[in-house]
Amino acid sequence: MLKKAVLIAALGLALAAAGVATAAAVTHQSSGSLAVSHGTVNLRQTKLGKVLVTKSGLTLYLFMVDTNKHSACYGRCATYWPPLIKKGTLRAGTGVKARLLGTTKRKNGQLQVTYKGHPLYRFKLDKGAGQVSGQGKKFFGGKWYVLNAAGRAVKKAPTTTGTTSTGTTTGTTCTTYICP
Numbered sequence: 001m002l003k004k005a006v007l008i009a010a011l012g013l014a015l016a017a018a019g020v021a022t023a024a025a026v027t028h029q030s031s032g033s034l035a036v037s038h039g040t041v042n043l044r045q046t047k048l049g050k051v052l053v054t055k056s057g058l059t060l061y062l063f064m065v066d067t068n069k070h071s072a073c074y075g076r077c078a079t080y081w082p083p084l085i086k087k088g089t090l091r092a093g094t095g096v097k098a099r100l101l102g103t104t105k106r107k108n109g110q111l112q113v114t115y116k117g118h119p120l121y122r123f124k125l126d127k128g129a130g131q132v133s134g135q136g137k138k139f140f141g142g143k144w145y146v147l148n149a150a151g152r153a154v155k156k157a158p159t160t161t162g163t164t165s166t167g168t169t170t171g172t173t174c175t176t177y178i179c180p
Contacts, residue, residue: 040092061135095149
């Protein structure tokens, strides 16, 4: 009987410790998960064509579930798809239309940057400038797409013209969209 009581107490203590660790992890994730805009939205060439990016070149996405300029991405969703939060004055980089930039208020009162009414997000797994690993993914109840300068979702890569460059790289002819 004493062994059973000790086992139950140990199990209860382990569950309580796991709960505290989980709560701490969730609090840490949600407090540090938001991307911050330094005021500029730019265009960058990617394998999907020219798409919207942050000042540091990280790709921006729209969430097809968002409606009427309001974000549907909170909690765990915002951990993986950090919303672009406005800090300072918004600026349109070269090729970006300033009249399409705006903001929407999130539940916590912060202002999320929008483009043509679409709340903007980064993807946690995009680690470098120009990466588009979130493109077309279906997470948290909807699909995610990069945006072009017109504010439309880019759903597929531009078609290649089949033209080749005048040079070769290691004996292979380069197409317009494949070689650097």
